[in-house]
Amino acid sequence: MFENLSERLLRTVKHLRGQARLTDDNIKDALREVRMALLEADVALPVVRTFIEHIRERAVGQEVMTALSPGQVLVKIVNEELVRLMGEANAALDLRAQPPAVVLMAGLQGSGKTTSTAKLARFLREREKKKVMVVSCDVYRPAAIKQLETLAREVQVEWFPSTPDQAPVAIARAALDLARKQFFDVLLIDTAGRLHVDAEMMDEIRALHAAVDPVETLFVVDAMTGQDAANTAKAFHDALPLTGVILTKADGDARGGAALSIREITGKPIKFLGVGEKTSALEPFHPDRVASRILGMGDVLSLIEEVESKVDKEKALKLAEKVKAGKNFDFYDFREQMEQMMAMGGMAGLLDKLPGMGNVPDDVKKQVNDKQVKRLIAIVNSMTPQERRFPDLIKGSRKRRIALGAGVQVQEVNRLLKQFDEMRRMMKKMSGGGLNKLMRAMKGKLPLGGMGGGMPPLR
Structure with missing residues (x-):
């Protein structure tokens, strides 16, 4: 997400190098570039105008008199204005209500509402330790109820059964009644979508809202629809008291116009980003972290949180103890590391959150991909x-058999064995207190060399 916008903004900052300070003259070209970058990102025109005006007012004036570098000043101001535009801080779900807290999911057909309901259920169960029930009131789409039932089983939450011949309001009331009796913390209600905003759909969802009195009414919208997403959100907000937005398919949106427009147009915060198809691919939306990512400064806090929530701490501790004791690092350990990396969104997801990745050429980034990691596994x-268990056994005929079984060339097996030997040597250096020596030997290099078929160490 935001790849195109990031590239344009970073290029704009580079053009200011060598300038003594920001003036009306040199800021004019920079702001024109920023404006074009935002418009190309499909940000709504009124939002762009306000954004540019705020930057101009702040950049040319007393605020930058003592700045060392105009480029740094512009980055600071753009960063702060991006945060302001997207909502200052993370707007968490407000579930402070007499249980069960009801969350109503609204949106157009195809926006990812049912999948987002399951993702949110998983998030609440795993991160917030809530007892969650889900129910589908979508009696129009034939597979909607079955889809939610399947997903509920996958994310290990309670599913309330419903059928297409029932009235949506009756389904919601029955689910709420059972959730109260069985002491559930949260009830998530998936509603029907339509291909466009229409009076019938709005009447139905208003009736549902009145029947269950939700503490949160979340609008689910596809990020790839750009500023149309913001306009649709406004139409829903005019008919329904929305409390927030879930922006889906954010991983496939290189522009980011929806994320930058929604708050300004609707006045409602983005609460979550859908960043993949898996039920674990839901991130709380932090405006400050997203702004950092846009400006190529990475998102280390989200990366740390991802590691905290998705890495198996027990397995990680066992590996650390194994390495410390000087025991051999084997292919079971190697595979475990690859699988944990994939669980955290893969190489692309990890690199996107590392500071400075905006300056790494695209052809280098493309070499580091999840397809390659899957081939290694x-x-x-x-x-x-x-x-x-004993990798040294792998010689001639064994290599050919392994390559045939994995559907790869023998050269790829040889390459993996070479990478593995390098990793094992590193692990040995780390045993017996040799970690400091190893870090000095690496001199700050990031050992991603093998993952993408020859990617050089990042400096």
């Missing part, structure tokens, strides 16, 4: 248990 899966 496939090669390890093609090995016998004995080969995984």
Whole structure:
């Protein structure tokens, strides 16, 4: 997300190098570039105008008199204005209500409402430790009820059964009644969508809202629809008291116009970003962190939180103890590391959150991809248990058999074995208190070399 916008903004800042300070003259060209970057990102025109005016007022004046670098000043101001535009701080769900707290999911058909309901249920169960029930009031789309039932089972929350011949309001009331009796903390209600905003749909969802009195009414919208997403959100907000927005398919949106327009147009905060198809791919929306990502400064806090929530701490501790004791690092350990990386959104997701990645050329970034990681896992899966435990056994005929089983060339098996040997040597250096020596030897290099078929260490 925001790749195009990030590239344009960083290029604009570079053009200010060598200038003594920001003036009316040199800021004019920079602001024109920022304006074009925002318009290309499909940000709504009124939002762009206000944004540019705020930057101009702040940039040319007393505020930058003592600045060392005009480029740094502009980045600081743009960063702060992006945060202001998107809502200052994370707007968490307000579930402070007599249980069960009811959350109503609204949106157009195809926006990802049902999947987002399941993702949110999983988030509340795992991160907030809530007892969650979900129910579908979508009696029009044939597979909607079955889809939510399947997803509820996957994310391990309670599913309230409903059928297409029932009235949506009757379904919602029955689910709320059972959720009260069985002491659920949260009830998530998935509602029907339409292909466009129409009076019938709005009447139905208003009736549902009146029947269950939700503490949160979330509008689910596709990020890839750009400023149309903000306009649709406004139409819904005019008919329904929305409390927030879930922006789906954010991982496939290179522009980011929806994220930058919604708050300004509707006055309602984005509460979550959908960043993939998996039920774990839901992130709380932090305006300050997203602004940092746009300006190529990374998002280390989100990365830390992701590691905290998705890395198996027990397995990580066992590996650390194994390495410390000087025991051999084997292919079981290697595969575990690859699988944990994929659980955190893969290489692309991790790199996106690292500071300075905006300056890494695209052709280098493309070499580091999840497809390559999956191929490595496939090669390890093609090995016998004995080969995984004792990698030195893997010679000629074994290599050919492994390559055939994984559907790769023998050269790829050789490359993996070479990478593995390098990792094992590193692990040995880390045993017996050699970590400091290892870090000095690396001199700050990031050892991603093998993951993308020859990517050089990042400096």
